[in-house]
Amino acid sequence: MLCGKIILLLGLGSFFPRLAAAASGTLPIEALRQLITADPRTSRTIMWQSKTPLENCRLQYQPADGQNRSLPVTMESLYEDRVHNYYYTAYLHDLTPGTTYHYRIWLGNIATPWQTFTTAPTAINDFSALILCDSQCGQSYESWGHAFRTVWQRHPDAHFFAIMGDLVDNGQQEWQWQNFFAAIADVLPRHLFVPIMGNHECYSLIWKFCRPRRYELSYNLPANDSPELQNYYYSYDYGPVHFMVLNTQMLELKDIHPDLLARQKAWLRQDVKNHPAKWRVVLMHKDILAYDEYQEGSKTMMSISDVGYALMPLFDELNIDLVLTGHMHTYRNRGHIHHLAPADNGPVYIMSGPCGNQQYNVPADKHFDRSAIAQPTPPNYLLLSVQEEKLTITCYTVDGEFIEKMEL
Numbered sequence: 001m002l003c004g005k006i007i008l009l010l011g012l013g014s015f016f017p018r019l020a021a022a023a024s025g026t027l028p029i030e031a032l033r034q035l036i037t038a039d040p041r042t043s044r045t046i047m048w049q050s051k052t053p054l055e056n057c058r059l060q061y062q063p064a065d066g067q068n069r070s071l072p073v074t075m076e077s078l079y080e081d082r083v084h085n086y087y088y089t090a091y092l093h094d095l096t097p098g099t100t101y102h103y104r105i106w107l108g109n110i111a112t113p114w115q116t117f118t119t120a121p122t123a124i125n126d127f128s129a130l131i132l133c134d135s136q137c138g139q140s141y142e143s144w145g146h147a148f149r150t151v152w153q154r155h156p157d158a159h160f161f162a163i164m165g166d167l168v169d170n171g172q173q174e175w176q177w178q179n180f181f182a183a184i185a186d187v188l189p190r191h192l193f194v195p196i197m198g199n200h201e202c203y204s205l206i207w208k209f210c211r212p213r214r215y216e217l218s219y220n221l222p223a224n225d226s227p228e229l230q231n232y233y234y235s236y237d238y239g240p241v242h243f244m245v246l247n248t249q250m251l252e253l254k255d256i257h258p259d260l261l262a263r264q265k266a267w268l269r270q271d272v273k274n275h276p277a278k279w280r281v282v283l284m285h286k287d288i289l290a291y292d293e294y295q296e297g298s299k300t301m302m303s304i305s306d307v308g309y310a311l312m313p314l315f316d317e318l319n320i321d322l323v324l325t326g327h328m329h330t331y332r333n334r335g336h337i338h339h340l341a342p343a344d345n346g347p348v349y350i351m352s353g354p355c356g357n358q359q360y361n362v363p364a365d366k367h368f369d370r371s372a373i374a375q376p377t378p379p380n381y382l383l384l385s386v387q388e389e390k391l392t393i394t395c396y397t398v399d400g401e402f403i404e405k406m407e408l
C-alpha cells in the first residue's frame, strides 16, 4: 500500500500502465527539441509544436537503468501568417548529473519514438560545444540542414550547440520556421540547443520591426529578472564556463522595449556576481563592429557599432573573457580589445557565420580585424573547446576547411 501511495504521489499511478504498450500511429508533432536551462546538470526543457491542439499530452522520461517518470505539459498558441501553431513545454528538474535519459511524448495511447538527452556531469573541466550563426535561408533550408548534419558528424561529442541569431530570414513567416526545423528534424531531438535572438527574428510579415512573438513562444529559456523580457536574455553554467546570452536588438525593439539595454546591463552586473566562474563567455547576435552597416547612434559606418559602444565598456568592467558574435555573415578575429582601443587585457572578440545560404562580401576593418576569412565567405562555424586551463576557439568551414585556432 505504501509503495502504491508513493507511486501515486509521483504522478505515475494511472499513467504508467498505459506506457507499456504504445498503439501504432504517428503523433502530429513537429520540431521536438531540448533547450538549455540555467543548470544543465540537473534540468532540461523539452519543447515541440503541432498545428492542432493536442490536449493532455505528456512527456515520459527515464534514466537508462531507472524508473519511469511522466510530466504534464504546458501549451501556448499563436495564430500568425494564417496558421495556428501550438507550442508545448515540459521542464524536467531534479535530474541526476552525468546521466543519459530516454524520453518520448504521449497522446492517448500513442507515443513518439524514444529520444535521449544527457545531463551535464557534476564536475566537468573538459568539453566542447558548437557555435553556429545566421542559419537564415532564402527559398530553401536544404543548405542549413546539410550544414547542421555535417558539423555533427564531424564533432559528434559536442555537448551543446548554439545558434547565435537570425535563425530564420523572417521571424514571423510560417514557411521559414517550418523549413528551419524540418531540415534538422532528424538530428535536433538528440542535441542540447542554445537559441539566441537575432534581428531577423524581429521582422514582421511586411518586413517592419515587430515584437518577435514566434521566437518568444518557440524557446522557453532560463529566467532573467524581467518577466516582460523573458526568453530575450539569460545565462547558464556549463563546467567551468558561465555563458551569458545577450539580446542586441535595441534598434529593432526600441518602440516595444526601450529599456532593453538598461535592463540587460543591470542584470549582467548582478549575474556575473551571482555566478563566479573560471571563464566568462558572452554570446550575442550583432557584432561590435559596424563594417558597412549604417549605425543610427554614431551616424557612421565602419569601426565600432552601436552595439559595441553600448556593451564593450561593460564587458571590460566585468572581466569577460570572450565575446562571440555573428550578424555580418563572415569570420573575423580581433583578439583582445580593451576600452575601445587595442590592448592585451580586454575580452577577445570573434565573429563567425553564416550557416545558411546567405553569403556576403564584407570589407575588413583596418583597425580591429587581426584575421579574416577569404571573401565571399563560405558557410562556417566555431568549435569551442574547454579544458581546465585552456579555452580554444576553432573556426572551420562547413566543408571542413580549417580556418583558424585561438587559445585563451
Ligand SMILES: [Fe+2]
Pocket (backbone or CB within 6 Å): 165, 166, 198, 199, 200, 285, 326, 327, 328
Ligand atoms: Fe543579423
